[in-house]
Amino acid sequence: MKNGSLIIFSCLILMFSCTSKQANPTQETTSGNPIFEGWYADPEGIIFDDKYWVYPTYSAPYEEQVFMDAFSSTDLINWTKHERIVDTASVKWINRAMWAPAIVKKDNKYFLFFAGNDIQNNDEYGGIGIAVADKPEGPFKDYLGKPLIDKFHNGAQPIDQFVFKDKDGSYYIYYGGWKHCNVAKLNKDFTGLVPFDDGSLYKEVTPENYVEGPFMFIKDNKYYFMWSEGGWGGPDYFVAYAIADSPFGPFKRIGRILQQDPKIATGAGHHSVIHEPKSDKWYIVYHRRPVTETDGNHRETCIDEMQFDENGYIKPVIITKEGVRGNPLK
Template sequence: MKPFVPLLFCFAALCGYSAQAQSNQRPASDKATFSNPLPVQFGDPYVLFTQGRYYMYGTGGADKGFAAYSSTDLVNWTKEGQVYFHQNKNGWSDPNASWDGAYWAPEVYDVRGKYYLFYSAQWNVNPTHEKENFRIGVAVADKPTGPFVDLTNRPVFDPGYPIIDANVFFDTNGKAYLYYSRCCYKHPVDSDVAELARKKGWYNEIEESWVYGVELKPDFSGVIGQPVLLLRPPVKLSDKQAQWESLSVTAHEANRRWTEGSVTFKKDNVYYMMYSANHFGGQHYAIGYATASSPLGPFKKSADNPILAKNIDKGGVVTGTGHNSIAYSPDGKEMFCVYHGRTAKTGDERVVFIDRMQVKNGRITIAGPTTIPQKLPSGVATSGRE
């Protein structure tokens, strides 16, 4: 394909739309409130706003590919069916590998009228027969509902280790950056937590996943330069982040510490990177964030972390809160954290939550997790009936 220069997005690059584009969007609802969780069984939910409508993509709900939902108000969602199929003409993945090909964490971006889907899957080039052979691909479509076709018959690039959880940020200077998580697989790391686990007889080693960033070529055909390490679990137990980021180990859920599901945006010349730590399948999955003055760091983690976590220890019913994206209300005035979690009723099934969030004075706060009724997103017209 011919190279092009991406649109100059800021928040729009992350969320798939600008607040201005929504100023006239006022969908109607017959209720004045909504409650979490939403009736969408997705992990890793990502929301795009384009052409006056929201689209949600996530892990699950499709046969070795990806499905989508659409909405006018962020609350009521309609199934759009499967939008990406692994057997498209340029498909590079292995649907017969572990986890049915591991089609995970799709994100879709509107760039000059084309829709680009970044995702993780098992690569069919696997001469050493690795169980976790994940790479990141990109597919394109003319509509947000697909069908998406891979740009080429290979991943975006091969760093030499398994990677998942792609997130793309378009800076105001026109450059695009790809963020991803290096998997824990065969990545044991020495740390105070690893030493503690050995002394306690919990695990012989602790594997870790780390978040990296790298500049993307303008046509998404590859990367520019070498990936830069941006976030990793704390090395020292004295680090204030160590306690919450090590719960998968100290609670004996797994011999791994995760740093994954990153999402980056820019506000007031500050780069914010939200991320998830701990086992996605456990109750301690939670969200933190870090800030930087440039898109490739260095990033400093917030002392407020975690900013979203389980609430069962406070009388609630929600666990496993993580891997978020960001969306705005129809009038653009409210910011929402879109994430997956579990409740006592949903069991192991991951379902979607949306809760209000704010970025003020360099701090991110999220009013969640909630399960009680709350007001509809601002700009949603209602009939006045409860």
């Protein structure tokens, strides 16, 4: 009887264990927010081959913000950290404030754009630079040995760049802080800019309420231009957008689609968008500050689903603790 009781007890323990795992599948089927540990901001999300990639700013005081990590996943749930894909040892003209990465793949090379030194006027040295690598995880090396854009044009601080490939294969760089946004056309090898038809190198495309963090994508042959509004250190940080027929606008503000939830997090903004074409899922990757944190640099990278209504307008995003369901690329 003792042996029989022991066998029955063991079976009950095994059944309870299996039932417990099945009763709480959320941890196994959703990403959770944040999607990885650590203080990271300004995330650039993208798909390369069979992996999702996120390239964020290491969120720390400027003197410590001298390198970048990257994260990859095959399913949006399990993330691998790639440490120090670029730093100021390889980009020697930057001494502080390396931030807001943007990345594109061209001619089997990976070009990582970033801002450095947080320049406040044209007499300070810094701006937007480029690093290049053979693999998305780097290591990245300085491409130009100097900034690509190192001056204020149309009032735009040279930060927060996003590189956009248009339908005709042209590459444009959208950038700008201090409530001004410029667009410029990159030449074929990304070593400089190409003048527009009127001879100018920079066109201002600043929409209403723009502050920083531009982003662009195409859907149904329309250009969706997005940006952050408000102050990045406070609760009034938002993402808004416009829709245009041209990459140059005009970009008439439609409305806000991402904002804080005082029950979950504040300062939700400076985002990017990932489109997974097989499932036709759209994701917004962004940073936010947990309500438990008061340090301005304590920002975390999160992901939530982004949806459209029947007219093509973006529905307001609901920020969550759960994140998104797994979506394997293979």
